[in-house]
Amino acid sequence: MSAVPPRHPPSTRTAVLLAVLAAVTAALGTAVLVRADAGLTVRQITVDGVPMTEVRAGPPNPDVRRPGVVIAHGFAGSARLMRPIADTVARRGAVALVFDFAGHGANPARLGTGMSPPTLAADLDIAVGHLRSQPDVDPTQIMLVGHSMGAGAVTRYAAGHPEIARTVAISLPEAGELPPGRPTDLLLIVGGAEFPGFRRAADDAARRGATVGRRPAVVVPGVEHISVLFAPRTHEEIARWLPSVDGDAPPRPFARLAGAALLVVAFAVGLVPLAALLLGRRAAVTLAPARLPAVTLSPAHSAGRRTAGGSASALRVPVLFGLAVLASGLAAAVAAILPTNRLPLAVGGYVSGFLLVTGILTVGGQRWLPAATRVPEIADEPVGSRTPIRITGAVLALTAYAILAVVLPIHLGLTSALPVGARWWLLPLVMGACLLFLLGVELVAVGRTWRRLLVVAVTVVVLSTSAVVGLAPGFVLLVVPLFAVLLGWHVLWAAVLRRYASPRWLPAVVGAALLGWPIATTLPLT
Incomplete structure (x- = not known):
């Protein structure tokens, strides 16, 4: 099986320049927020x-x-x-x-x-x-x-x-x-x-x-x-x-939004040098080679193998699309009767159940796909200098960075994003549901950004449709745009982390903070 084209992370000099750019942008955003008062x-x-x-x-x-x-x-x-x-x-x-x-x-x-x-x-x-x-x-x-x-x-x-x-x-x-x-x-x-x-x-x-x-x-x-x-x-x-x-x-209604937007850009740019520091430069990620017997094939057999491989590859996109539609469609129906609806979080209980079931069905569906259409796995590279301590430190640091990246811009420029009362124990529950959903996304995407976007797009459409037909609370329609932005934010961060060949589950862990924190802290306690 052919390798994915090499993806070379930025050089050390580029990483330093991006870190400086992130710091300058963050300082500018902070100045704009201060000036708003x-x-x-x-x-x-x-x-x-x-x-x-x-x-x-x-x-x-x-x-x-x-x-x-x-x-x-x-x-x-x-x-x-x-x-x-x-x-x-x-x-x-x-x-x-x-x-x-x-x-x-x-x-x-x-x-x-x-x-x-x-x-x-x-x-x-x-x-x-x-x-x-x-x-x-x-x-x-x-x-x-x-x-x-x-x-x-x-x-x-x-x-x-x-x-x-x-x-x-x-x-x-x-x-x-x-x-x-x-x-x-x-x-x-x-x-x-x-x-x-x-x-x-x-x-x-x-x-x-x-x-x-x-x-x-x-x-x-x-x-x-x-x-x-x-x-x-x-x-x-x-x-x-x-x-x-x-x-x-004169009114200045965009002052705080502008400052928050600059902070979002700063955190996005700063992720690259942070990933370089924590994960180190990595070689290209390759697809795992198929384990075939060492036999010599005639030109005719080779042509047949290429044709079969091309047919399987052509089938993967519609199969992937069908899996995403089926998983999210079933989740939209099942989420309406799940115990998550009893969480004291308006709308958030349904959304958490929807993400949880979508993740479970996506993971299970990928495992049960026919071999000819199953998405090939990415071969992990040797750990090398990445000791368990270093990996653990990278996970904690990147997760904390993701929390700051979502909390500071939202709280300073848009709406309250700090947990109070029951939100503290709701946070791990909501983020856990987001984690399972994003693990399913990563398993199907296999490191490909366009596949993440495909699953995310299907999820947003199905969630919106569930609100229109009455399965989900009607208020979902008003928060879907923000939900889509957060998912797009995750796709961007996942692409950066995979450039450094992060563990396959790391983008899901970081994305769970980006997606779950706003859901748990902004939707009303009931």
């Missing part, structure tokens, strides 16, 4: 168990009363996800307050099932009461801003509390509970690329309102359910809706 005073507190963050332009001044804005995140969001909006309204002269609902972000309490409106209302009431009590906040000028689940919470709250001056609902999920004409002074914002249900809910709320009826929902073109939070148009509309303003600072 320039001119703002931030205070983090916990009131009655609810973690909160106050954001002001400058230090508190009790001699000057400002409007207060309470900002509520959506399902699987956090206070950190809403920080760009808080920064915008603070720079326009208001005091902003973001907080974590139960089961989200830094709040270890359980949300309960069905997004528990009473729990949401209780947490929102605590946040409003705290902000109204601040000496530099005008209690008659409180505005509420909410996104998705948070939009439903703030509109219900404002409908029952006429003392709320103004309300902003971004991506309101439904308006059926709102009484006619309530709440007044309601601004509705929806992304132009969101699912049609969000547009219908916004139009329904506009028809029900009194003041609202004179202004239809603002449709922000080209953005979907998450990116609507970072659209400049969204920030400008919210800033103009403030009860009063004394600032005109």
Whole structure:
């Protein structure tokens, strides 16, 4: 059997240059994140168990009363996800307050099932009461801003509390509970690329309102359910809706995202020199030669062997595709009845079961493929200088590096990614399911990047389809883009590690951290 074309790792000089580039990019990303807080005073507190963050332009001044804005995140969001909006309204002269609902972000309490409106209302009431009590906040000028689940919470709250001056609902999920004409002074914002249900809910709320009826929902073109939070148009509309303003600072909704993106690039570039340091330069990886009897073949026999080999090779792609479809399709059905659905992690229980079963079926299916179509194995190279201690150290270091690579950009630039409460014991369970799935991917891929991409693409499509047909929670459709990004991230890292002929299971171990950590730390505790 022929060898894979040689894949030469970078030279020592190139590895050093990449390490320097990674350090410079990380420093630049850190500077961008620090600059995002320039001119703002931030205070983090916990009131009655609810973690909160106050954001002001400058230090508190009790001699000057400002409007207060309470900002509520959506399902699987956090206070950190809403920080760009808080920064915008603070720079326009208001005091902003973001907080974590139960089961989200830094709040270890359980949300309960069905997004528990009473729990949401209780947490929102605590946040409003705290902000109204601040000496530099005008209690008659409180505005509420909410996104998705948070939009439903703030509109219900404002409908029952006429003392709320103004309300902003971004991506309101439904308006059926709102009484006619309530709440007044309601601004509705929806992304132009969101699912049609969000547009219908916004139009329904506009028809029900009194003041609202004179202004239809603002449709922000080209953005979907998450990116609507970072659209400049969204920030400008919210800033103009403030009860009063004394600032005109332009919004900078992408500041934290830009810093986080630079950190992602830095970690990706830094993986190459780190792998060179931990794994060392390796020779080309070759396919294991077939163990055939040492006989002399005639030209006719040789031609026949080549034809048969070509036919088997041609069959591998459709067989591989069929295996991936069958494994993930069965997993989508089985995951709906697995005990993982009892995990106190909304959506995450189903996703964990889906990945677990897909991995088991992929591994088993590869073993049961006909010999003519079975994907050939890669021959491991001699360990050489890689002692068990060195391999163990490399595994621990690369896994820790992967955790930092996923935690820091997400936590500093997007949403909360630090485990609290039950998330600590959920982490190993979710990462274990991801590990089995990725081991199956690696077994089928046999070191080939395009095969990893094939299995990943099939997995994403089947998971999305399972949500459409009702096997998976509907919210899966909203997180599939992030899920696909994380899987693509794993494919990139796996390709780098295999260039250094890492153990076949190492990309799966590292990938389990990249994929499992965000699932366990960002989805709500129930």
